Amino acid sequence: MKVSGFTIVRNAVRFDYPVVEAIESVLPLCDEFVVNVGQSEDDTLELIQNIQSPKIKVVESTWDDTIRIGGKVLALETDKAFRAISPEADWAFYIQADEVLHEKYHDAVYHSMQRWLDDTRVEGLLFEYLHFYGSYNYVGNSRRWYRREVRIVRNDPGIHSFRDAQGFRKNGKRLWVRHSGAVMYHYGWVRPPKVQNERRRYFHRWWHPDDWIEKHILPHDSLIYENSGSLLPFTESHPAVMKKRIRSMSWSFNYQPAKEKKLSGLDRLLEYIESKTGVRLFEYRNYRLL
Numbered sequence: 001m002k003v004s005g006f007t008i009v010r011n012a013v014r015f016d017y018p019v020v021e022a023i024e025s026v027l028p029l030c031d032e033f034v035v036n037v038g039q040s041e042d043d044t045l046e047l048i049q050n051i052q053s054p055k056i057k058v059v060e061s062t063w064d065d066t067i068r069i070g071g072k073v074l075a076l077e078t079d080k081a082f083r084a085i086s087p088e089a090d091w092a093f094y095i096q097a098d099e100v101l102h103e104k105y106h107d108a109v110y111h112s113m114q115r116w117l118d119d120t121r122v123e124g125l126l127f128e129y130l131h132f133y134g135s136y137n138y139v140g141n142s143r144r145w146y147r148r149e150v151r152i153v154r155n156d157p158g159i160h161s162f163r164d165a166q167g168f169r170k171n172g173k174r175l176w177v178r179h180s181g182a183v184m185y186h187y188g189w190v191r192p193p194k195v196q197n198e199r200r201r202y203f204h205r206w207w208h209p210d211d212w213i214e215k216h217i218l219p220h221d222s223l224i225y226e227n228s229g230s231l232l233p234f235t236e237s238h239p240a241v242m243k244k245r246i247r248s249m250s251w252s253f254n255y256q257p258a259k260e261k262k263l264s265g266l267d268r269l270l271e272y273i274e275s276k277t278g279v280r281l282f283e284y285r286n287y288r289l290l
Contacts, residue, residue: 001117004085004155005030005055005093008077008165010038011065012047012097015199016191019044019097020051025055026093026101029110031276036081038063050132052189058085071164071206078161087089090117091125096165098188099151102239108181109158113152116178121160125152125180126287133189134253136238145279150177150287164206167286177287185239189225192251197221207279231255 004028012019023033035089037045038058048058052117062078066075078094085092095101101109109125116122126148131140140240144164153168153175162169169175189201208216238246 001091001116002086002089002095003030003091005033005095006036006085006172007034007095008036008038008061008081009044009048009097011040011042012044013042014040014201016195018096018100018242018245020047020094021239022097023048023051023056024053024241025103025239026095027245028056028103028115029057030093030107031089032057032086034059034081036061036077036083036084038077057084059172062248065205068206068209075161075163075207075261078165078202082161085155087155091152092155093152093169095151095184096185096188100185100187100239100242100243101182102185102237103241107179108151112178112180112182114276115214116205121176122178123154123156124150124168124177124287125174125290126177127151127180127182129184129186131186131189132234133231134225134255136190136193136242136249137234138228138253138255139230139234141232142177142229143280144229146284146286148285148287149177149184152180162286163214170232173288174288175206176290178290182272183261185270187244187288194220195226196264197224200224228255230257247286 002005005023007023009017009019024034033055034057035048037048039062045060048056049098059081061077063073063077063210067076070195082092112125128148129146131145132138150167156170158170159168159175189196199218201213201219253281
């Protein structure tokens with residue numbers, strides 16, 4: 001069984017992406033790892049080139065900044081990385097630049113890839129998600145956060161990145177998947193507040209024109225972590241590759257439940273049903289579970 005990892009990244013230093021940690025967290029499971037590095041205004045390329053592993057393969061790319069609809073450029077760049085993996089790979093492990101896999105799940109993921117390798121019905125493997133918010137001590141606990149995504153797919157030319165690179169499709173259809181047995185740790189909402197706001201303004205350029213951004217995203221939003229929605233304390237361990245980053249956290253975040261954004265009556269009902277049954281009604285699923 002051969003496994004290739006792949007990701008895309010741009011301006012990782014400027015926007016404080018834990019992309020090195022993301023890559024290193026899955027390297028033990030991969031025979032190679034392709035990084036599509038977009039043209040950046042910082043030292044992102046050097047950052048990736050300094051990863052001490054012969055498995056790393058860098059692909060330099062120039063993003064089409066004129067594509068500003070639905071985050072499509074992210075999918076196009078993801079497909080570039082996907083197509084650059086070895087044709088001999090059986091599985092392709094996709095990880096985003098702010099996602100990290102805990103080492104405690106390595107065995108489960110490896111055995112899942114082995115288990116379903118010869119079952120051609122299985123087109124991908126599904127991961128549960130923890131979404132950290134504001135700091136490394138809280139995770140999102142509301143319907144605003146997606147619960148599962150496909151992060152391992154077969155090396156199949158019919159599979160492509162979908163919409164804004166959140167998931168995948170095969171010949172336009174959702175993939176048939178099995179659970180990987182693992183949880184992905186998402187740190188996309190854990191940055192110094194100033195950097196987080198700058199990243200948010202920059203990131204919206206892949207969805208909206210400049211005038212929309214200037215109208216809706218304040219250049220200096222001191223309330224970036226307000227109205228977080230329901231959060232839960234996180235008391236378990238983080239991935240080992242994140243320890244240095246966590247120790248260097250330079251800002252404070254104080255969760256105040258009283259300031260949670262008030263839910264509508266319907267949302268309160270849906271969250272109550274989920275808390276009692278574990279069933280998320282009307283959930284959007286980017287996959288088909290076998």
